[in-house]
Amino acid sequence: GAVVSQHPSRVICKSGTSVKIECRSLDFQATTMFWYRQFPKKSLMLMATSNEGSKATYEQGVEKDKFLINHASLTLSTLTVTSAHPEDSSFYICSASSRTGQGNEQFFGPGTRLTVL
C-alpha cells in the first residue's frame, strides 16, 4: 500500500519550454503533497506543500510563477516548470501524505529527472 508514482521519470527539454510533472497516489487519498528538489550533494529541498483544493504554500526563495503546482484531486498533483532554464535541471521528487501538516508520514515517489538543454 501507499504507492506514489511520478510521470515522466525522465524528461529532456529545450530552454524556454514548459514541462509538467505528475505525482499520483495510487492506493490512498493524499490530503497533502510535497514537492522536493534534490541537489548534487543528495540533500532534498522542500519547494512547496499543496493541500487538495487549495493553493500551494511555497518555501522561501521558490518562485511560484515559475514552479506552478496544482493539486486538483486527492490523488494527483502536478508541478509545471515554466520557461525552463538549464539551471532548473535537477531531480524532482514528490511525496504524499494522507494527513495534513508536515512531520507526518510521507510516501515518496521515484522522482523525475529534468534536463534542460
Added chain:
Amino acid sequence: EDKVVQSPLSLVVHEGDTVTLNCSYEVTNFRSLLWYKQEKKAPTFLFMLTSSGIEKKSGRLSSILDKKELSSILNITATQTGDSAIYLCAAHSGAGSYQLTFGKGTKLSVIP
C-alpha cells in the same frame, strides 16, 4: 519492480539507548543507498553508501552497507530526544536513468 523495505516501522526507546534501523532493497542496477532524517520539513541527508562493509560515521550515527545481503543498517548510540524523527532510506538505481526508491520509513520516538 524496485522495492525498499524498512524495519521496524516504529520504535520507542528511552534516552541513552542504542538503536539499529534496518533497510533492505531490491532494485535494478543498484548504485547507492541514502539515509535521511525527517522531522518537519525536508528530509535531512545523513549518509550515502556505495561500498559494502565500509562504515560511515557522523557523531552518534553510523551506517553500513551489505551488498551481499542487499541491506543497510543505521545505528544511533546514546539516543537523545532530538533523535526522534522518521528515518528514511532510499536506493539509488538506474543504468542510464536516475531513480530513487524510498522505503516507508522508521518512526523513532525517544522518551526521556
